[in-house]
Amino acid sequence: MFADKKAVENCLAAWLRFSRSMLNFVYPQPCVYCGEKTGNKDLFLCSHCWQGLVLIDYPYCIHCGYPAEVSYDFPHESFVCGTCQKKPFSFDRARAVGTYDSVLKALIHHLKYRKCMGVMVPLKILIENHFQDIVVIYKEFKVVPVPLHPTRLKERGFDQAYIVAREVARFLNIVLEEGVLIRIKKTSTQTEMNQKERLDNVKNAFEVMMPEKVSGQNVLLVDDVFTTGATLNEATRVLKKAGALTIHVFTLARA
Ligand SMILES: [Zn+2]
Numbered sequence: 345m346f347a348d349k350k351a352v353e354n355c356l357a358a359w360l361r362f363s364r365s366m367l368n369f370v371y372p373q374p375c376v377y378c379g380e381k382t383g384n385k386d387l388f389l390c391s392h393c394w395q396g397l398v399l400i401d402y403p404y405c406i407h408c409g410y411p412a413e414v415s416y417d418f419p420h421e422s423f424v425c426g427t428c429q430k431k432p433f434s435f436d437r438a439r440a441v442g443t444y445d446s447v448l449k450a451l452i453h454h455l456k457y458r459k460c461m462g463v464m465v466p467l468k469i470l471i472e473n474h475f476q477d478i479v480v481i482y483k484e485f486k487v488v489p490v491p492l493h494p495t496r497l498k499e500r501g502f503d504q505a506y507i508v509a510r511e512v513a514r515f516l517n518i519v520l521e522e523g524v525l526i527r528i529k530k531t532s533t534q535t536e537m538n539q540k541e542r543l544d545n546v547k548n549a550f551e552v553m554m555p556e557k558v559s560g561q562n563v564l565l566v567d568d569v570f571t572t573g574a575t576l577n578e579a580t581r582v583l584k585k586a587g588a589l590t591i592h593v594f595t596l597a598r599a
Pocket residue numbers: 375376377378379380389390391392393394
């Protein structure tokens with residue numbers, strides 16, 4: 345019975361692959377950024393735009409990951425940005441794959457607003473490249489996504505932070521804690537807000553449902569974009585209050 349089920353599944357998967365390749369042949373997938381034809385039909389980016397992705401590399405703030413202005417003799421290992429010097433974030437460190445503009449922004453927008461799961465193909469590659477040399481650091485961590493408010497989830501029907509977090513947990517082969525951190529306050533869109541307004545907006549926005557799942561644990565907190573860090577800071581505050589130890593933040597992009 346089981347073998348039959350497996351055979352049907354394999355057959356279905358082969359048929360889906362075939363249909364998809366035929367569809368790509370008839371309607372080639374254009375690059376999500378420039379609209380040109382893509383050489384690799386599954387990549388959703390043309391080779392020019394793939395090369396044009398602005399990834400964050402040294403030097404960056406050792407604490408929050410903010411990219412530094414480069415000078416030739418820059419002290420890479422000890423740079424702390426102005427924001428962290430004035431008022432450090434509550435999380436222990438934050439890192440992002442790239443800056444939130446042009447190509448990466450287009451990929452994230454396709455995922456977030458168009459629910460285009462196909463862009464997870466290039467995003468998966470970026471996530472794997474980001475973590476491949478530091479997998480060992482996260483052996484003793486749990487992944488926690490920054491959640492949407494249930495009403496917003498219903499409106500959008502899609503939680504991009506969860507999709508990214510699931511991919512991160514899969515690659516690192518660690519536990520994804522779903523439903524532990526919940527959003528209890530429906531916050532306003534923060535795009536037009538300054539830092540003070542953002543802090544007020546996210547204050548008491550989160551709650552930890554099952555503290556025992558994060559108490560005494562290290563957490564890799566995952567979101568799609570790090571803008572001012574206000575949301576991530578507030579999520580960190582409640583996780584630490586619930587007993588979480590180290591909190592590392594991972595986002596696809598850094599605004
Ligand atoms: Zn392109």
